Amino acid sequence: MTTDKRVRIGKRIAQELRDGDFVNLGIGLPTEVANHIPPGIQITFQSENGMLGAGGSPEAGAEDPDLINAGGGFITALPSAAFFDSALSFAIIRGGHLDITVLGALQVDQNGNLANWMIPGKLIPGMGGAMDLVTGAKKVIVAMEHCDKSGKSKVLQQCSLPLTAKGKVSLIVTDMAVMEVNPDGLTLREIAEDYTLEDVIRATAAELIIPPTIGKF
């Protein structure tokens, strides 16, 4: 994915964060969100390997071998940080104490189903903490490219890959659009500035509800 697209997605999702939120960012693209926190709001990041108050990357040479994020990268601890064991970490996650989790996806569908942990016969990394995060966080936001490398839509009527969780996604932010999962279906909220409505409809396999006014981002 190009840097432009990453930044666009990260920036847009950062606007969903509210002052005081506790947030868990998945590995990869979701971490971009941390670079775009609007000024004046304070966010506490959880890392599921056992900390709250995760900070950014350390300066070269200042890495602490005992201080990593869930992706294995070196991080820093903010003055407000707390460390805890993995069972407590997942009690926080599963118990509904996190305001937002942002996760990547292989597929997502119009009913808020998410598939992001395996491609049968091809790639089986495992679900790690993703199933717990999607089950427990108050709000689940998917960050992903709208289409896969071969140009096929990742926003589907129904996921074909094994699910991570059923009906838990509430917002999908891609390089092309912002879409909201409602009881009525998937509603198109915003279109990226260099795309048209037709582009988005063409790139979306899900049935999209098109409201009278659609924003730009």
Next chain:
Amino acid sequence: MPQIITAREAAQLIKPHSRLLIGGFLAVGAAEDLLDALVRENTKDLHIVVIASDYEQRGVGKLVVNHQVSSAQVSHMGTNKEIQNQMNNGEIHVELVPQGTLMERVRAAGAGLGGILTPTGIGTTVEEGKQVLEINGKRYILEMPIAGDFALIRAWKADKAGNLIYRKTARNSNPIMAMSAACVIAEADEIVESGVLDPEQIVTPGIFVNYLVLHEPSASQEV
């Protein structure tokens, strides 16, 4: 009081077909000296329970590369191609378990619980073949406890009573794994006299710990 032994002596306690609960998260907080000693003993047919299969040269991945593992309960394998290869060719049987569920299943065994009820995995393949209970209108999967013959854990400091404290994100699954094995071996960066550690700060009380091994910084392959 736990006995202080060498990593080699600890590894020799572990027989083929043992079930090992192994602490660590992507090799941070892994008992590297114990794992290295176990590689040297070349003990086969091990069953491992671990959050992630780590890397091929660090953490539990070393046991996999040396073909010592016949089955695994693990939540993430994305950083270790070798375990995926061995799973695909039938050498290792893998049960993928959501990370939070894995922790509670292990904790349940040590806490004397008959199982746990979790909403994680409802509506997914994780639910298949398991009992699902509806409680107050919400569906939960009944997940069974996981106990070990041995736990291999890594602490920052131990005292001679076996009380343990950990350092930063190296804590991770270690306190959980320490609760649920018949024999718990803790590798510590430092072993101090009883009374040196503040009792208010102890994370794992010594009642869980059978053996202590002093970590030798030069002996392991950690970075």
